[in-house]
Amino acid sequence: MRISPPQIWRAKRSLYKLTASKCNRCGNVDLPPSNFCSKCGSSEVSVVTLSGNGTLLLATENFQQRAGYEKNMPQYVGLIKLDEGPEIVAPLTDVTDEPKEGSRVNAVLRKLTTDSSNGLIEYGLKFRVVS
Amino acid sequence: MTKVFITGASMVPVNRHYDMSLFDLAESAFMGLRKTVEEMPEVDAIIVTNSFAQKLENQSMLGFKLSKRLGLSGKLSMTVEQGDASGGAGILAAYSIVKSGVARNVIVVGLDKFSDFPSKFVNDAVSTTLEDVSYYEGLLPAPYGALIMKSYMRKYGVKEDYFYNWAIKMHSNALENPYAYLRFPVDPETVRKSQEVSTPMKLFDIAPRADGASSVLISSEDFKKVSDSPVEIEAVEFDSGEPTISSLEFPLRKAQVRGDKTAIEISDSFSVSAAIELESLGLAEKGKSLESLDSLNVNLSGGLKARGYPGGATGIYQVAEVYMQLIDQFPGKKARDAEEGLVLNTDDLLRTSYMIYLRR
Numbered sequence: 001m002r003i004s005p006p007q008i009w010r011a012k013r014s015l016y017k018l019t020a021s022k023c024n025r026c027g028n029v030d031l032p033p034s035n036f037c038s039k040c041g042s043s044e045v046s047v048v049t050l051s052g053n054g055t056l057l058l059a060t061e062n063f064q065q066r067a068g069y070e071k072n073m074p075q076y077v078g079l080i081k082l083d084e085g086p087e088i089v090a091p092l093t094d095v096t097d098e099p100k101e102g103s104r105v106n107a108v109l110r111k112l113t114t115d116s117s118n119g120l121i122e123y124g125l126k127f128r129v130v131s
Numbered sequence: 132m133t134k135v136f137i138t139g140a141s142m143v144p145v146n147r148h149y150d151m152s153l154f155d156l157a158e159s160a161f162m163g164l165r166k167t168v169e170e171m172p173e174v175d176a177i178i179v180t181n182s183f184a185q186k187l188e189n190q191s192m193l194g195f196k197l198s199k200r201l202g203l204s205g206k207l208s209m210t211v212e213q214g215d216a217s218g219g220a221g222i223l224a225a226y227s228i229v230k231s232g233v234a235r236n237v238i239v240v241g242l243d244k245f246s247d248f249p250s251k252f253v254n255d256a257v258s259t260t261l262e263d264v265s266y267y268e269g270l271l272p273a274p275y276g277a278l279i280m281k282s283y284m285r286k287y288g289v290k291e292d293y294f295y296n297w298a299i300k301m302h303s304n305a306l307e308n309p310y311a312y313l314r315f316p317v318d319p320e321t322v323r324k325s326q327e328v329s330t331p332m333k334l335f336d337i338a339p340r341a342d343g344a345s346s347v348l349i350s351s352e353d354f355k356k357v358s359d360s361p362v363e364i365e366a367v368e369f370d371s372g373e374p375t376i377s378s379l380e381f382p383l384r385k386a387q388v389r390g391d392k393t394a395i396e397i398s399d400s401f402s403v404s405a406a407i408e409l410e411s412l413g414l415a416e417k418g419k420s421l422e423s424l425d426s427l428n429v430n431l432s433g434g435l436k437a438r439g440y441p442g443g444a445t446g447i448y449q450v451a452e453v454y455m456q457l458i459d460q461f462p463g464k465k466a467r468d469a470e471e472g473l474v475l476n477t478d479d480l481l482r483t484s485y486m487i488y489l490r491r
Contacts, residue, residue: 069269
């Protein structure tokens with residue numbers, strides 16, 4: 001068995017919506033969220049749900065296979081500047097040609113992989129070009 | 132506190148060792164060390180540096196198991212893991228326990244094995260160094276490397292062929308190194324025509340993972356006579372942080388060395404990593420590092436690109452290579468006029484870095 005339901009369930013704050021932690025002291029935004037700020041170490045952090053909107057800074061078309069994710073190949077991966085500030089690397093979806101840098105993107109829920117031994121499906125966020 | 136020395140080193144050639152297990156590789160490295168050190172002192176501790184054996188070889192507790200197999204039962208033993216920077220972390224651990232007097236002689240064994248499974252499974256294992264969510268999303272390190280390369284190309288206005296220089300240089304260095312994995316020369320055409328891995332990154336922009344084991348003996352000042360030519364570990368520095376790809380900010384420090392007088396081994400997981408490291412260390416001009424490689428004694432082993440990339444063993448290979456350079460026993464290309472050495476061991480995406488300063 002490759003997919004563990006409790007593992008995926010625990011990651012729901014990041015897999016199903018974009019949850020981050022914002023430091024009340026220095027303003028740094030951490031993704032995935034943590035109870036401690038990665039910049040200043042403060043434990044005074046608030047959990048924030050991000051809009052999922054951002055700008056595509058750079059993109060790459062990846063041909064390297066990873067076990068369990070062969071069906072998505074080849075796959076575009078983007079460097080995305082989220083509207084709330086953080087820069088993340090995430091898979092892109094619904095793209096056939098190299099997406100334009102500077103495009104607006106938003107997060108959408110997609111099937112990530114399935115576990116062939118028991119039929120479990122793993123869902124998570126990918127980014128779609130909106131304009 | 133005592134000074135700390137490297138008093139012996141050995142390596143197994145990096146390769147696809149289908150006929151050797153993790154333990155066979157480690158025993159072979161240790162046998163090499165025993166042959167090098169004429170009179171092996173009493174060893175107080177063994178530190179194993181490894182990153183992917185739990186996933187790829189179904190083995191954990193390597194420190195304990197190797198202590199038994201190498202005849203060091205009952206000695207302090209542990210495994211150190213920090214991805215592909217495990218070797219640097221293990222050297223820091225060994226240096227610290229010798230410096231503090233907890234141990235006088237420590238064996239560090241770097242060990243990893245990748246060739247038992249096809250690459251898509253190896254890629255799955257190396258993706259475990261990503262944040263859990265990124266791992267679940269199906270990401271892997273190569274597209275991160277490609278985005279870093281693209282960001283570098285954008286910032287400095289260079290084309291893909293700028294990076295060819297690295298592969299060509301590394302393969303030319305590895306030709307003379309009997310421990311290297313890819314001992315064949317390449318020309319710009321070979322690199323240009325190589326398979327696309329993650330645009331714009333090609334196969335020859337990526338270091339090949341392969342099996343390896345290397346070991347070094349680290350001793351306190353009282354035991355430096357174990358070797359005719361001990362090499363001092365002057366300092367071990369560490370830095371870490373989350374890189375910013377768009378602005379090319381990485382947790383790498385400027386090195387306190389003279390480029391032309393130092394034998395240097397850096398962690399070129401991707402060609403662009405080599406460029407960023409040389410520039411951050413202050414050894415080359417930003418955006419131009421890969422154009423002026425001839426003036427530096429850098430990666431005379433062939434680097435991760437051509438000596439090969441043995442995961443958590445990499446840092447121990449680098450230290451062994453620089454040590455051999457400084458005592459004039461490296462069997463490959465020689466460092467000219469090198470009196471000191473520098474090892475930069477990082478993980479594959481430059482999130483953590485260990486800098487090890489060596490002096491003859």
